[in-house]
Amino acid sequence: MNRFLIPLGVFALLAVVLVIGIFHSPDKGIIVSPLLGKPAPTFALPALLEEQRTVSTQELKGRWYLLNVWGTWCGECRAEHEMLLKVKQSGTVPLIGMDWKDDDVQARAWLVQLGNPYETVVVDRDGRAAIDWGVYGAPETFLVNPAGIIVYKHVGALTDEVWTREILPRLTGAAVKS
Amino acid sequence: MRRRAQLAIGAACAVLWALSASGLDTTVLADPALQARYVALTHELRCMQCQNESIADSPVDLAADLRNQVREQLLAGKSDEQIRNWMSARYGEFILFRPRYSWRNAWLWGAPGALLLLGALICWRIVRTRTTLLAQDPDLPEEDLRS
Numbered sequence: 053m054n055r056f057l058i059p060l061g062v063f064a065l066l067a068v069v070l071v072i073g074i075f076h077s078p079d080k081g082i083i084v085s086p087l088l089g090k091p092a093p094t095f096a097l098p099a100l101l102e103e104q105r106t107v108s109t110q111e112l113k114g115r116w117y118l119l120n121v122w123g124t125w126c127g128e129c130r131a132e133h134e135m136l137l138k139v140k141q142s143g144t145v146p147l148i149g150m151d152w153k154d155d156d157v158q159a160r161a162w163l164v165q166l167g168n169p170y171e172t173v174v175v176d177r178d179g180r181a182a183i184d185w186g187v188y189g190a191p192e193t194f195l196v197n198p199a200g201i202i203v204y205k206h207v208g209a210l211t212d213e214v215w216t217r218e219i220l221p222r223l224t225g226a227a228v229k230s
Numbered sequence: 231m232r233r234r235a236q237l238a239i240g241a242a243c244a245v246l247w248a249l250s251a252s253g254l255d256t257t258v259l260a261d262p263a264l265q266a267r268y269v270a271l272t273h274e275l276r277c278m279q280c281q282n283e284s285i286a287d288s289p290v291d292l293a294a295d296l297r298n299q300v301r302e303q304l305l306a307g308k309s310d311e312q313i314r315n316w317m318s319a320r321y322g323e324f325i326l327f328r329p330r331y332s333w334r335n336a337w338l339w340g341a342p343g344a345l346l347l348l349g350a351l352i353c354w355r356i357v358r359t360r361t362t363l364l365a366q367d368p369d370l371p372e373e374d375l376r377s
Contacts, residue, residue, distance in 0.1 A: 083278070086322040093320075153291060179295045186320040188278030188292060 085186050085205045092119075092196050093184035097174035100151055100159055107148075107174045109200065116145050116223060119194040120170070120210070121182060123154040124162045126190040132209035136169035139215065145195075145223060149173035152182045152190055195219055254289050257301055264304050271300050271310060274327045275317055284327065 087093070096108040120136065122129040140147060149170035151159045156175060163173070176182050185194065188207075195204040203222055206214050255272070259265040269286070275296065277288035285293040285300075296317070303313050317325050331339060 083322055083324050086319060179292070183292075183295060183299065183320060186322070188321065 082207055083188070085202075087186050087202050088205060090202060092194070092200050092202050093181070095174070095176075095181040095184065097150075097176055097181055100149070100156060100173035100175050101163075101168075107172055112148060112196070113198070113200045115198050117148050117171075117196050118145050118219070119148045119150060119185075119196060121150045121152050121185070121187050121190050121192045121194075123152045123190050124158045125154065128209045129191045130166070132191055132211070133166050133169070135210045135212065135215065137167050138212075139210070140169040144220070146171040150182065150185075151175050152187065153177065153179045195222060255286055255297060257297065259301065259304070267310060268301060268304055271304075271313060272297050275300070275314075276325045276327055278321055278325060 092109055094109045096106050099105040099107050118139070136147060139145070147170045149172070151173055153176065159173070159175075163170075174181075185192075191209055193206045193210050194202050197203050204218055206218065257268065259268055272286035273284045275285045277283045277285045277290055277293040277296075279290045279292055280288050283293075285296045299316075300313060303316065308316075314326060323330060329335065
């Protein structure tokens with residue numbers, strides 16, 4: 053009896069550990085950004101829709117915003133566009149677009165055709181700002197607080213679920229606290 | 231016949247080698263020492279989009295941008311460690327193919343040694359109990375013990 057108790061115990065322990073591992077990794081393949089909880093990387097980039105205007109992270113400070121990295125070459129971005137328009141309509145938080153390694157003319161056409169959910173769109177033509185933000189695949193969305201700290205990052209298309217479960221609580225939670 | 235086949239295989243190998251050597255990354259730095267560091271670094275940084283390829287092997291746009299960063303920073307005189315830090319500050323340690331030793335993963339590095347020690351301990355105890363059992367056995371002749 054005793055001979056089997058120890059191996060059985062070890063097996064049970066291993067099974068429990070593995071089951072916990074399986075159920076607690078819903079974000080399999082999603083890499084946690086080291087920038088979470090850190091100040092948003094700075095940039096000063098040209099605005100897509102206003103000629104001669106440069107937008108910097110400095111002027112975005114002081115209020116909540118969502119930075120959405122997109123490009124017309126990105127299929128998932130088209131899929132999330134509807135959701136972005138809904139976010140804009142809700143008026144909860146301004147969307148700042150970062151047009152990543154894209155063609156300006158095509159990007160403008162995209163916004164005319166599908167509607168423009170963004171308050172401002174900055175152009176990252178050579179992809180340097182995106183690298184500073186640790187972007188590795190569009191679309192990516194960052195939630196930045198008034199102090200300029202990145203509090204949440206979502207990789208992939210923004211969905212209703214992500215919006216209500218991850219982003220809204222952070223916004224309203226902060227509103228209640230202050 | 232055999233000789234011809236050998237020649238054909240040799241030629242095919244040469245063509246393949248030439249193709250692989252031309253590769254997708256044609257960067258050549260003027261300084262051979264820098265070039266060697268460039269090649270080493272781009273092979274130990276992960277392409278975040280394809281994840282199981284290094285940025286040296288990946289045809290993805292982002293990998294090219296990151297290679298570009300490595301080149302620029304090497305030319306600017308940054309050390310390998312500075313470049314690794316720069317990368318992991320943006321993409322996390324996941325971008326490094328060679329994980330670093332740290333307190334967080336110390337148990338992972340230490341576990342094999344600890345398990346080996348545990349096994350040795352168990353082995354030693356079993357051997358000891360058996361020898362004492364044998365020594366206590368009155369039926370056993372003395373010589374058997376010594377052999």
